[in-house]
Amino acid sequence: MIRQANYSESSRIITVLTEDGSQVPLMSRGFNKPKSPFIVLRQGIKEALFTYNRFKGMGTLNEVDVIQPFKKVNGDFTVYTYGSYIMELITHALEEDMKQDSFYRLLIRSLGLLEGESEPAGVTAFTGIKMLPYYGGQINVDECAVCGTRDRSLFTHYSFSHHSVICARCINEEIKGIVPISNRVLYLAGYMKHVPIDNVESVNISKENGRLLLSFIEMIYDEYTGVYFKSRRLIKSMEDAGQ
Numbered sequence: 001m002i003r004q005a006n007y008s009e010s011s012r013i014i015t016v017l018t019e020d021g022s023q024v025p026l027m028s029r030g031f032n033k034p035k036s037p038f039i040v041l042r043q044g045i046k047e048a049l050f051t052y053n054r055f056k057g058m059g060t061l062n063e064v065d066v067i068q069p070f071k072k073v074n075g076d077f078t079v080y081t082y083g084s085y086i087m088e089l090i091t092h093a094l095e096e097d098m099k100q101d102s103f104y105r106l107l108i109r110s111l112g113l114l115e116g117e118s119e120p121a122g123v124t125a126f127t128g129i130k131m132l133p134y135y136g137g138q139i140n141v142d143e144c145a146v147c148g149t150r151d152r153s154l155f156t157h158y159s160f161s162h163h164s165v166i167c168a169r170c171i172n173e174e175i176k177g178i179v180p181i182s183n184r185v186l187y188l189a190g191y192m193k194h195v196p197i198d199n200v201e202s203v204n205i206s207k208e209n210g211r212l213l214l215s216f217i218e219m220i221y222d223e224y225t226g227v228y229f230k231s232r233r234l235i236k237s238m239e240d241a242g243q
């Protein structure tokens with residue numbers, strides 16, 4: 001379930017993202033009643049089997065069975081906030097009548113990584129990297145824009161005038177819009193850009209590297225996309241509070 005809105009005192013219209021990546025709006029009668037059969041959908045992020053009738057347009061929800069309750073994600077406020085950020089990164093790019101089965105796979109994979117032992121900011125960065133092209137953004141971390149070297153061990157900066165990494169040998173005052181980025185973070189960004197979604201079993205990086213990687217990806221989003229995510233502000237305020 002990716003969205004919900006009250007329709008009447010007792011009913012809600014929910015929108016689910018299906019396995020083939022399409023959005024289906026469903027009238028859920030009795031959703032708000034105390035003994036609602038859809039009570040499992042009231043809180044948290046869940047993967048569920050939805051049984052509904054639909055000819056076209058709006059369907060009618062009959063039954064819900066939760067397949068993956070994401071207990072860890074829903075039970076830890078910090079992890080949940082990263083989960084919400086991942087939901088935003090993916091659902092914000094959905095368009096009406098557009099099927100993107102990769103969106104569903106990425107969502108389930110990313111939430112599954114959060115549910116495991118993966119580093120939350122690192123998983124969120126992974127989702128952000130995979131979603132970047134759908135917001136019209138790009139990230140070039142494979143070769144130095146000046147000399148063309150593909151030796152990742154030399155990458156130390158990202159240039160927003162060259163839209164690319166720059167290696168340590170090519171850094172000089174004439175290159176504008178340059179930001180120092182740790183070599184490790186640039187390596188991780190390149191790995192995550194190219195690895196197939198379904199091949200990622202875990203994101204085992206330090207909390208420090210996870211945050212640095214996510215900051216780098218957010219810098220790319222700020223530069224190339226006009227999109228802003230509510231959860232990002234929440235995570236920022238949590239970090240500022242020292243959590």
Ligand SMILES: [Zn+2]
Pocket residue numbers: 144145146147148149166167168169170
């Ligand atoms: Zn170079």
